[in-house]
Amino acid sequence: MRDQRRGPLASVGLHTTLVIASAVAVFPPLWLVVTSFKPKTEAFSTDVVKNPTLRNYQHVLNDTEFLTWFGNSLFVVVITTVLGVFVAATTGYAVSRFRFPGMRPLMWLLLITQMFPVAILIVPLYNIMSTLGWLNQPISLIVTYLTVAVPFCAWMMKGFFDTIPVEIDESGRVDGLNPFGTFWRLVVPLAKPGLAVTAFYTFITAWAEVAYASAFMTGEDNLTLAAGLQTFVNQYTSDWGSMTAAAVMIAIPAALVFSWAQRHLVAGLTAGATKS
Amino acid sequence: MAVDTSRPLDPAAGAKGARGRGGRVRKDGTPPPRRIRHALARHWYAWAMVAPVVVVIGLIIGYPLVRGVYLSLTDANEANVERTIGVNHIPATYTTVGLDNFQAILEDQVFWDRLIWTVTWTVSCVALTFAIGLGLAVLLNRRFAGRTLYRSLLILPWAVPAFVSVFAWRLLYNEKNGILNKVLDGGGIDAVPWLNDPTMAKVSVIAVNIWLGVPFMLVALLGGLQSIPGELYEAAEMDGASPWQRFRHITLPGLRSVSSTVILLSTIWTFNMFPVIFLLTRGGPGDSTEILVTYAYRLSFVNSPRDFAGASAWGVLILLILMLFAVVYRRSLRKQGEVW
Numbered sequence: 001m002r003d004q005r006r007g008p009l010a011s012v013g014l015h016t017t018l019v020i021a022s023a024v025a026v027f028p029p030l031w032l033v034v035t036s037f038k039p040k041t042e043a044f045s046t047d048v049v050k051n052p053t054l055r056n057y058q059h060v061l062n063d064t065e066f067l068t069w070f071g072n073s074l075f076v077v078v079i080t081t082v083l084g085v086f087v088a089a090t091t092g093y094a095v096s097r098f099r100f101p102g103m104r105p106l107m108w109l110l111l112i113t114q115m116f117p118v119a120i121l122i123v124p125l126y127n128i129m130s131t132l133g134w135l136n137q138p139i140s141l142i143v144t145y146l147t148v149a150v151p152f153c154a155w156m157m158k159g160f161f162d163t164i165p166v167e168i169d170e171s172g173r174v175d176g177l178n179p180f181g182t183f184w185r186l187v188v189p190l191a192k193p194g195l196a197v198t199a200f201y202t203f204i205t206a207w208a209e210v211a212y213a214s215a216f217m218t219g220e221d222n223l224t225l226a227a228g229l230q231t232f233v234n235q236y237t238s239d240w241g242s243m244t245a246a247a248v249m250i251a252i253p254a255a256l257v258f259s260w261a262q263r264h265l266v267a268g269l270t271a272g273a274t275k276s
Numbered sequence: 277m278a279v280d281t282s283r284p285l286d287p288a289a290g291a292k293g294a295r296g297r298g299g300r301v302r303k304d305g306t307p308p309p310r311r312i313r314h315a316l317a318r319h320w321y322a323w324a325m326v327a328p329v330v331v332v333i334g335l336i337i338g339y340p341l342v343r344g345v346y347l348s349l350t351d352a353n354e355a356n357v358e359r360t361i362g363v364n365h366i367p368a369t370y371t372t373v374g375l376d377n378f379q380a381i382l383e384d385q386v387f388w389d390r391l392i393w394t395v396t397w398t399v400s401c402v403a404l405t406f407a408i409g410l411g412l413a414v415l416l417n418r419r420f421a422g423r424t425l426y427r428s429l430l431i432l433p434w435a436v437p438a439f440v441s442v443f444a445w446r447l448l449y450n451e452k453n454g455i456l457n458k459v460l461d462g463g464g465i466d467a468v469p470w471l472n473d474p475t476m477a478k479v480s481v482i483a484v485n486i487w488l489g490v491p492f493m494l495v496a497l498l499g500g501l502q503s504i505p506g507e508l509y510e511a512a513e514m515d516g517a518s519p520w521q522r523f524r525h526i527t528l529p530g531l532r533s534v535s536s537t538v539i540l541l542s543t544i545w546t547f548n549m550f551p552v553i554f555l556l557t558r559g560g561p562g563d564s565t566e567i568l569v570t571y572a573y574r575l576s577f578v579n580s581p582r583d584f585a586g587a588s589a590w591g592v593l594i595l596l597i598l599m600l601f602a603v604v605y606r607r608s609l610r611k612q613g614e615v616w
Contacts, residue, residue: 014415015422021412022429024487028444029436031455035447087328094325101319106326113337114544115598123576123584124340147336150329152541159537163503179321197495208437210551226439240447247440258435262428 029251036244056245065220066246069228072217074253076138076224077206080145084202085195088150092157093183097169110151122215129216136222144212149202156201160194161187200261207254225250348377348588354581370585377589386563386571387593393478394547394567401485401546406539408486409493414527416494417501427498434491442555445484446471449556471557474564481565485552493538500534501527536609543605544598568594 037052060066091110095103125144126135134140164187172182188195207225214227223231229250232243352370381387416427433441448456449470457467470480504526512522548569553559559566559574566574568590576587 011420014418014420018412018415018422018426018430021408022426025430025432025491028441028448028487029432031447032440032444087332090325091329094322098319098322100322102323102326106330109330109333111540111544111602112595112599113333114541115548115595115602116337116341121337121340121344124343125336127343128336128339143332143336147333151333154329155537155541159534162533183325204434204437208439210439210555226437229439229443243443244447247443251436251440254437255435258431259428262431 032244032251033248035240036248038241056241057249060242060245060249064228064242064246065223066228066249068221069223069225070249072138072222073207073224073226076141076145077203079138080142080149080206081199081202083142084146084149084153085199087146088153088157088198088202089188089191089195090183091150091154092159093161093187095154096158096161097166097179110154113147113151122211125212126215134216136217136219140216141206141209141213141224144216145202145206145209148209149205153198153201157191157194157198160191160197164190196261200257203257204254207250344588344591347585348592349374350585351376352584352588353586354584357584373585377585378593381586381589381593387590390563390566390568390571391597393565397478397482397485397567398543398546400482401489401549402539402543404482405486405489405493405542406535409490410497410531410535412490412494413497413501414523416498430494431491433487434495438488438551439555441488442484442552445487446556449480472561474561477557477561477565481553481556484556485546485549488552489542489546493542496534496538497531500531504530540602540605543601547598548594568597 036056037054039051039053039055094100095107129135129140132140134143168186168190169182172186173179177185210226210230213224214230217223217227225246229243229246232239232246349372350370351373352368356368356370358366358368412430416423416430436444448454450457452467454470456470460466460468469476471477508526508530509522512526517525547567549567550569550573553565553567553570554573557565559570563571572587572590572594575583575590
């Protein structure tokens with residue numbers, strides 16, 4: 001990070017580029033929010049504030065199972081996130097710091113897991129879940145999401161642990177801590193920003209997953225949000241009003257988690273830059 | 277403060293010892309017992325730390341993989357798999373057919389058409405996402421008023437669940453009433469059939485995927501940029517290096533470990549990107565935006581009768597292609613000295 005010795009022209013260029021990029025980034029979700037306040041019949045109108053109404057929200061909250069779905073999602077996602085962050089951190093740390101037999105195959109395994117298309121796994125997985133009696137149980141989604149999120153999070157944590165100097169581990173070792181102790185007492189506190197990003201990623205993965213959620217959970221009461229949202233706009237009905245209102249309410253928790261993680265990210269990255 | 281440029285790129289160096297390809301313990305016959313005990317103790321910790329991942333992945337990914345490969349060698353479809361109708365339990369009647377499925381797929385032009393489009397889609401998405409992400413990350417990695425605000429806005433697409441975003445884009449792309457066409461109309465330009473013309477649909481899905489992918493790239497690369505010691509830039513500036521030279525010789529090498537990972541991952545994700553295409557176009561118009569994964573899904577969940585064997589065979593082929601890619605990619609990284 002350097003001082004700004006930038007001409008006015010460069011400054012204008014910088015801000016213009018960023019303003020345009022930000023507008024492109026923000027517009028689609030923003031338009032979704034705007035649409036959610038329009039009466040059903042005017043879903044496609046380009047007017048921004050003609051006849052704004054809360055009808056769509058009222059309908060979604062009162063006349064649909066939205067709140068039940070919300071609760072289901074929240075339960076699955078919170079447990080997935082807690083477990084996922086812990087497991088990803090230990091795995092990432094082991095891969096970053098130790099050279100152990102089986103490490104290469106493990107890295108391969110983590111990578112190959114990313115390559116599995118949902119379309120191939122979903123039928124056999126469905127069979128497993130039904131054999132175990134886990135269909136319509138949150139645990140089926142928790143386990144599945146862990147396999148989706150953890151491999152990548154472990155990679156990410158490895159990258160993050162790589163930037164923490166090994167001297168810190170060595171000093172812990174000298175002070176008589178075992179590897180778990182070193183990890184838990186010295187490295188994890190330093191890795192908080194990495195953990196925040198991992199938590200956010202796990203959260204958003206689980207919050208937004210569609211395919212497994214629709215396959216494993218059936219019946220109005222058991223759906224999660226991703227599956228529930230599809231009931232508003234599918235091949236047969238397109239209730240854009242309810243869909244947009246529900247979409248906005250689904251996006252809010254994600255945005256909250258995001259802003260929390262982002263604060264850690266900013267604080268942590270700056271610390272990370274000066275760490276060496 | 278020491279500036280050790282090799283450390284961020286080769287962080288494991290401090291913890292190495294057993295770094296060689298084959299492991300070093302057995303090189304000189306039987307190692308002394310103390311060394312074994314030492315090694316065991318150290319590896320025990322490592323193994324304990326990775327055990328949960330290995331167990332869960334083994335069960336939830338391993339079994340379906342074996343089953344998928346098995347199905348790809350059979351003629352299983354909706355009509356002959358094990359099923360229960362009412363009270364009657366009908367056992368499976370499908371048989372093994374060897375590699376017939378693979379032969380049929382590879383001889384069919386459909387596979388090659390889908391493969392070409394999938395590769396085009398993956399390369400253009402990853403290249404553009406990376407370029408845009410890197411450009412924005414470099415811009416944001418300076419000190420200026422409003423930096424935090426810009427960053428929050430630019431990362432915003434990441435905070436919105438992907439399927440919600442895709443529905444938002446469907447609102448924008450709507451041919452008759454979508455805002456994009458209304459804006460164009462205001463400028464006197466005819467409506468663009470965003471999702472209904474084969475070429476425009478391809479451009480549209482790529483645009484959405486880039487929009488979804490940039491925030492991740494941006495964050496990863498920004499993190500990488502901020503881990504490059506500022507002293508390096510100061511030293512280079514003192515030596516009279518131009519901005520381009522600094523970018524070329526400090527920024528790019530400093531980002532290498534981050535970018536090699538994100539490029540690999542986003543290639544794999546994009547190759548398998550199911551929701552964007554499925555929710556935006558369902559592979560249409562015709563099958564012009566259908567990538568390999570959505571086609572495989574179509575075989576087992578949309579078409580009738582459901583062709584489980586065919587879908588599995590497509591899945592196995594997809595996996596083989598990606599693994600081939602990963603091997604080649606890793607080999608090229610290793611040539612540059614990056615090993616894991």
